[in-house]
Amino acid sequence: MTDLEELQKEIQKLKKENADLKKRKKFGLVWENKEREQGIDDGEYYPYLVKKGDDFGIENGDSNKNILIEGDNYHALQILQYTHKNKIDVIYIDPPYNIDKDLKYGDRWIRKEDGYRHSYWLSFMQKRLLLAKELLTKEGIICISIDDNEYARLKLMCDEIFPSNFIGVFTKKIAGGKNDSKTIKVNHEYLLCYGRSNKSRIRLKDEVTTKDTTRSLQKDGDEELREDRPDMWYPIYVDMKTKEISFEYKKGLLEIFPIKNDGTERRWRWEKKTAIKDVKKLCLVKGKDNFDNVKYDIHVLTPKGTKKQLPWSSFIPDYSTGGGAKLTEVLGRKIPKMYPKNLEYIKWICGLSTKESPIILDFFAGSGTTAHAVMELINDENVHITNNARYILVTNNENKICEDICYRRIKNVTTGYSYQRKNKTIEIPAINSNLEYLKLETLKYDDKRHSELDIKDFMVDKLIEIIKVKEMCFSLKKVSDFLYKFNKKDKDVYILQNIYNMTQEDYIQTKKILSESKEDTISIYTLALQNHAHYEKKVADINKNIIFEPLPENFLKLLRKIQRKKR
Numbered sequence: 001m002t003d004l005e006e007l008q009k010e011i012q013k014l015k016k017e018n019a020d021l022k023k024r025k026k027f028g029l030v031w032e033n034k035e036r037e038q039g040i041d042d043g044e045y046y047p048y049l050v051k052k053g054d055d056f057g058i059e060n061g062d063s064n065k066n067i068l069i070e071g072d073n074y075h076a077l078q079i080l081q082y083t084h085k086n087k088i089d090v091i092y093i094d095p096p097y098n099i100d101k102d103l104k105y106g107d108r109w110i111r112k113e114d115g116y117r118h119s120y121w122l123s124f125m126q127k128r129l130l131l132a133k134e135l136l137t138k139e140g141i142i143c144i145s146i147d148d149n150e151y152a153r154l155k156l157m158c159d160e161i162f163p164s165n166f167i168g169v170f171t172k173k174i175a176g177g178k179n180d181s182k183t184i185k186v187n188h189e190y191l192l193c194y195g196r197s198n199k200s201r202i203r204l205k206d207e208v209t210t211k212d213t214t215r216s217l218q219k220d221g222d223e224e225l226r227e228d229r230p231d232m233w234y235p236i237y238v239d240m241k242t243k244e245i246s247f248e249y250k251k252g253l254l255e256i257f258p259i260k261n262d263g264t265e266r267r268w269r270w271e272k273k274t275a276i277k278d279v280k281k282l283c284l285v286k287g288k289d290n291f292d293n294v295k296y297d298i299h300v301l302t303p304k305g306t307k308k309q310l311p312w313s314s315f316i317p318d319y320s321t322g323g324g325a326k327l328t329e330v331l332g333r334k335i336p337k338m339y340p341k342n343l344e345y346i347k348w349i350c351g352l353s354t355k356e357s358p359i360i361l362d363f364f365a366g367s368g369t370t371a372h373a374v375m376e377l378i379n380d381e382n383v384h385i386t387n388n389a390r391y392i393l394v395t396n397n398e399n400k401i402c403e404d405i406c407y408r409r410i411k412n413v414t415t416g417y418s419y420q421r422k423n424k425t426i427e428i429p430a431i432n433s434n435l436e437y438l439k440l441e442t443l444k445y446d447d448k449r450h451s452e453l454d455i456k457d458f459m460v461d462k463l464i465e466i467i468k469v470k471e472m473c474f475s476l477k478k479v480s481d482f483l484y485k486f487n488k489k490d491k492d493v494y495i496l497q498n499i500y501n502m503t504q505e506d507y508i509q510t511k512k513i514l515s516e517s518k519e520d521t522i523s524i525y526t527l528a529l530q531n532h533a534h535y536e537k538k539v540a541d542i543n544k545n546i547i548f549e550p551l552p553e554n555f556l557k558l559l560r561k562i563q564r565k566k567r
């Protein structure tokens with residue numbers, strides 16, 4: 001290579017380096033993305049669900065079930081991508097705050113001294129939040145508890161994941177703070193709230209006014225001028241004897257326009273047709289302009305006792321203690337080193353949903369405060385949450401937290417429990433509810449067991465469990481050798497299986513059963529590995545609107561792969 005060639009090569013290299021540097025992110029959150037989590041996403045894992053066991057779960061003859069999933073939430077969120085995409089109304093999470101060894105990354109605990117601990121935490125949270133976002137409905141909201149340790153980084157990350165959909169942040173008083181702190185005794189944490197889209201809203205605070213109040217009908221603030229909305233500049237007339245307000249000119253009436261005290265021409269807040277319709281809410285108010293002349297204005301009257309919806313204060317002084325005591329009451333024993341959230345606080349968060357029957361997801365469920373909160377909200381006639389609201393909880397089983405604490409708590413709340421206070425026994429009545437308790441397992445593509453598995457049965461078994469989660473219904477009735485029907489009140493949903501063994505007569509019989517269905521629209525899951533359309537066509541020509549539900553594609557892909565390997 002000549003000197004010139006070498007120089008040219010060096011220039012090309014520098015140009016590329018320069019271009020790469022320009023491409024680098026210059027604003028926002030930058031961190032060292034950590035290696036994959038051992039046993040979570042460091043290979044080809046296919047999560048599926050199994051029933052925890054016959055001793056677990058709560059039956060209640062209900063076709064719409066609450067769900068508890070034991071296992072790593074990354075895998076649970078992957079399954080929920082199929083079962084609950086765009087279906088969750090509220091996500092509440094209380095993740096590890098990344099303080100002194102509370103973060104488990106794959107199979108290792110991250111130590112406080114680890115120089116990369118923020119990077120581990122961010123990598124851990126980012127992949128979970130990206131999946132979680134996909135589950136929210138268009139109007140859905142996510143609320144995240146966090147403290148000063150990771151607040152700033154989490155805020156930047158969420159700003160990127162939910163761009164332009166920051167709803168707000170609450171600062172919540174908490175107990176504690178160390179008196180031996182050298183500077184500030186910290187007794188607050190945060191609740192970060194984001195929406196899935198600009199349609200997302202939180203329910204406002206209900207208030208009842210305690211006295212009559214009035215507010216000027218003049219627009220005050222943005223676009224307040226006459227030229228901003230010329231159609232909202234119109235005269236309002238007042239009979240000074242009777243104080244009657246009208247909109248037609250008549251001799252002797254006082255004419256009032258929206259004019260500021262300094263003489264600026266403004267506009268009214270209401271369109272003329274609204275003002276005519278709600279004239280009874282309007283009243284005359286006497287005041288003075290900036291030059292001390294008497295000036296009359298039109299106000300809107302809010303009488304005492306009116307229900308109003310007001311914005312929340314960003315500071316939450318309540319609910320600072322009591323989470324641990326409540327858990328002790330419900331379980332009948334003290335759980336060391338557990339810091340559950342205050343039950344009333346989580347009820348308040350769930351109640352931020354504008355929906356009456358929200359589906360609420362908590363994928364760092366810990367002791368199950370969120371499940372307890374949803375049950376109590378449903379049971380309370382004075383709140384807007386009705387008995388169709390449901391929860392999905394996910395928690396790992398560190399120190400048997402899922403089995404011995406979370407599940408036990410849900411069970412005790414459902415059956416009722418008692419505890420002692422000041423030598424008195426307090427009885428807490430049962431809350432009618434239900435629960436399906438499932439456990440996550442994963443299949444690894446190179447798993448030795450594959451050769452021993454009867455793939456077809458395995459596939460059908462696992463798919464059905466996942467479909468049950470999608471329908472939030474775990475009761476399936478056998479209708480024929482090929483057809484199963486979900487025991488649902490609100491819709492007719494079928495699973496068509498063993499299709500490879502179906503004869504022409506079987507198809508005729510299946511079509512007959514389907515056409516006798518009570519509903520005009522029915523949903524069918526066709527458990528075919530390949531050629532869905534082929535099998536769907538065979539039952540499609542009945543007098544019903546049939547929705548052929550999709551199957552989880554990643555799962556099918558794996559099973560096809562295994563089947564090919566077997567051949």
Ligand SMILES: C[S@@+](CC[C@H](N)C(=O)[O-])C[C@H]1O[C@@H](n2cnc3c(N)ncnc32)[C@H](O)[C@@H]1O
Pocket residue numbers: 071072073074094095096104339340341342363364365366367368369370394395396397398401
């Ligand atoms: C701070 S606690 C939540 C406490 C909960 N809000 C309550 O009131 O009881 C976080 C919980 O998430 C669980 N957890 C941590 N990492 C997890 C993961 N990757 N998958 C599932 N659960 C996890 C922990 O076991 C812990 O119980």
